[in-house]
Amino acid sequence: MSAGAPTSEAAFVVRREPTRDAPRRLSADDAFAAALRIASLAVLAAVVLLVVETLRGAGPALHTYGWAFLAGREWDPVAERFGALPYVVGTLVTSALALLLAVPFGIGAAVFLSEIAPPRLGATISFMIELLASIPSIVYGLWGVFVLAPFLRTSVEPWLIQHLGFLPLFSGFPFGIGILPAGLVLAIMVVPTVTSVTREILRALPDSLRGAALALGATRAEAIGVTLDAARPGILGAVILALGRALGETMAVTMLIGNSNRMSWSLLAPGSTMASVIANEFTEAVSKLHLAALCEVALVLFVVTLIVNAVARLIVLAATGGRRDVAGAA
Amino acid sequence: MSPARPEVSLPGLRPGVHWTRRVANRVAIGGCVLATALVVLPLALLVYRLLESGLHGLSLGFFLHMPKPVGEAGGGMANAIVGTLIVVGIGAAIAVPVGVAAGIYLAEYGRERLAGIVRYTADVLAGAPSIVVGVAVFGLLVVPMGRFSALAGGVALAVLMLPTVVRATEEVVRLVPASYRQAALALGAPSWIATLRVVLPAARAGVTTAALLAVARASGETAPLLFTALGNRFWSTHVDQPIATMPVMIFDYARSPYSDWNAQAWTGALTLLVLVTVLSALMRVATRRIR
Numbered sequence: 001m002s003a004g005a006p007t008s009e010a011a012f013v014v015r016r017e018p019t020r021d022a023p024r025r026l027s028a029d030d031a032f033a034a035a036l037r038i039a040s041l042a043v044l045a046a047v048v049l050l051v052v053e054t055l056r057g058a059g060p061a062l063h064t065y066g067w068a069f070l071a072g073r074e075w076d077p078v079a080e081r082f083g084a085l086p087y088v089v090g091t092l093v094t095s096a097l098a099l100l101l102a103v104p105f106g107i108g109a110a111v112f113l114s115e116i117a118p119p120r121l122g123a124t125i126s127f128m129i130e131l132l133a134s135i136p137s138i139v140y141g142l143w144g145v146f147v148l149a150p151f152l153r154t155s156v157e158p159w160l161i162q163h164l165g166f167l168p169l170f171s172g173f174p175f176g177i178g179i180l181p182a183g184l185v186l187a188i189m190v191v192p193t194v195t196s197v198t199r200e201i202l203r204a205l206p207d208s209l210r211g212a213a214l215a216l217g218a219t220r221a222e223a224i225g226v227t228l229d230a231a232r233p234g235i236l237g238a239v240i241l242a243l244g245r246a247l248g249e250t251m252a253v254t255m256l257i258g259n260s261n262r263m264s265w266s267l268l269a270p271g272s273t274m275a276s277v278i279a280n281e282f283t284e285a286v287s288k289l290h291l292a293a294l295c296e297v298a299l300v301l302f303v304v305t306l307i308v309n310a311v312a313r314l315i316v317l318a319a320t321g322g323r324r325d326v327a328g329a330a
Numbered sequence: 331m332s333p334a335r336p337e338v339s340l341p342g343l344r345p346g347v348h349w350t351r352r353v354a355n356r357v358a359i360g361g362c363v364l365a366t367a368l369v370v371l372p373l374a375l376l377v378y379r380l381l382e383s384g385l386h387g388l389s390l391g392f393f394l395h396m397p398k399p400v401g402e403a404g405g406g407m408a409n410a411i412v413g414t415l416i417v418v419g420i421g422a423a424i425a426v427p428v429g430v431a432a433g434i435y436l437a438e439y440g441r442e443r444l445a446g447i448v449r450y451t452a453d454v455l456a457g458a459p460s461i462v463v464g465v466a467v468f469g470l471l472v473v474p475m476g477r478f479s480a481l482a483g484g485v486a487l488a489v490l491m492l493p494t495v496v497r498a499t500e501e502v503v504r505l506v507p508a509s510y511r512q513a514a515l516a517l518g519a520p521s522w523i524a525t526l527r528v529v530l531p532a533a534r535a536g537v538t539t540a541a542l543l544a545v546a547r548a549s550g551e552t553a554p555l556l557f558t559a560l561g562n563r564f565w566s567t568h569v570d571q572p573i574a575t576m577p578v579m580i581f582d583y584a585r586s587p588y589s590d591w592n593a594q595a596w597t598g599a600l601t602l603l604v605l606v607t608v609l610s611a612l613m614r615v616a617t618r619r620i621r
Contacts, residue, residue, distance in 0.1 A: 039431030108365025136550025248459025309457035
């Protein structure tokens with residue numbers, strides 16, 4: 001791509017030159033370009049459509065509750081009292097848990113793949129991790145329900161309760177489904193994003209950085225520390241990108257979180273996220289207000305992920321000097 | 331793509347290096363190896379379990395038979411497989427032409443201000459939660475039509491496919507050497523002929539894989555179909571009726587308390603995984619080779 005840029009400019013000159021003196025009329029070229037422009041406007045239209053439709057659907061709820069919607073703790077479709085706080089908190093807690101696990105391991109793996117492993121091995125494992133990112137959410141959910149949850153219920157959670165049960169975070173019963181399993185499967189799902197983007201960013205750094213550190217007598221790990229320091233803004237972008245993905249993830253979380261609308265301090269207790277409540281209740285919502293409340297949840301989720309994604313991509317773009325394929329790797 | 335790193339033979343750690351730094355070095359590198367192992371481990375476990383639980387349910391009948399009621403042996407996902415093909419087909423019919431055109435636009439007129447905006451919007455759209463797309467299409471199509479439908483499911487998938495097609499098309503069209511276009515222009519071809527008859531055919535393999543990748547990803551999507559295509563226990567190929575799809579059927583079967591339905595969910599998931607990962611792998615390999 002870098003080699004292509006100057007030559008394609010030459011192509012522009014060739015294209016423009018002959019038309020300069022020709023009488024100005026709508027040429028086939030102009031029509032073609034216009035058609036392409038219209039097609040690309042469809043991308044903008046899709047985003048506008050998403051916003052408008054969720055906003056329209058949420059109208060009655062917005063009108064009835066306003067901002068208090070986000071602070072309300074009660075979600076009672078029968079009494080038509082809707083507050084989204086448990087879901088907002090559920091989304092934030094599961095995403096935070098996912099990042100807490102995914103970020104250190106994801107960065108560690110990226111360092112191994114780009115700095116330590118022989119190039120061949122690094123490329124192979126990266127390829128596998130990229131495939132991990134393409135597995136559908138429903139497959140993770142299925143695996144979570146039948147493999148991860150029983151394992152947690154019989155092995156991990158009893159241990160946590162026995163040894164750390166004095167903390168409110170680990171009190172309660174070993175259900176196998178709940179906030180912790182949901183966060184865990186989310187971590188598995190977003191770790192490829194962290195690893196792929198971080199690896200690309202590390203690879204984009206100049207080798208002189210490593211060379212200089214090594215020449216000064218740094219150990220290998222210390223030299224890696226120097227590169228990581230230089231990569232910090234980009235890695236931040238990778239983490240925010242992963243956050244965006246975790247916030248909106250639906251199926252695997254819906255299957256693993258237990259779908260309770262009560263807030264609890266315990267990570268072992270069942271909960272709900274914004275995405276999971278929509279998935280669970282949308283087709284069963286009978287009253288207009290219930291549907292509107294779910295649309296408002298969707299609207300909030302959408303706006304939050306839009307902001308998170310927009311920020312993440314700006315950071316990654318800035319950190320890599322405009323290489324879109326890095327952010328696109330996610 | 332990135333220049334090969336010069337082969338620097340590491341000086342090893344000379345005896346003069348303090349032992350704490352030596353230990354820190356070992357620990358840090360060991361930690362990275364461990365982290366990589368832990369990242370790959372779930373993939374291995376997942377694939378292993380999918381093969382173990384999914385393979386023995388795999389038979390011709392799974393693809394050809396209708397779902398049977400609980401308790402009756404056999405039965406397959408024929409209606410869901412056809413449903414997925416229909417819904418994904420509708421999505422692709424909308425997203426591929428529009429997305430390819432937008433991708434060509436970005437590659438050929440990439441310096442325009444609009445191109446920058448479109449590119450960024452496509453990236454942002456790619457990050458939109460798929461469940462929200464379902465909610466929006468519900469309002470757009472399901473409510474006015476008065477029922478769930480394959481069409482609504484297809485439109486939801488089209489929105490999800492669009493950014494993938496746009497981005498991948500731009501990438502592969504950019505890889506066509508500028509000399510191709512210049513040669514066409516030098517022979518007197520108008521710009522649009524050069525694009526359509528020379529540049530695009532040269533990028534055909536890449537554009538095809540780009541479209542396939544988008545289709546593959548979309549075929550695994552569940553959330554946007556839950557309240558657009560809904561699902562259907564029966565055979566249906568009507569575009570304006572609710573329709574069964576594989577991801578939704580896997581979801582329903584996985585949540586059911588019946589073990590033969592659970593087993594079918596595994597087989598369905600295995601089929602879906604093979605479909606999606608094989609196509610994604612093809613895309614990666616194809617774009618890498620073109621580079």
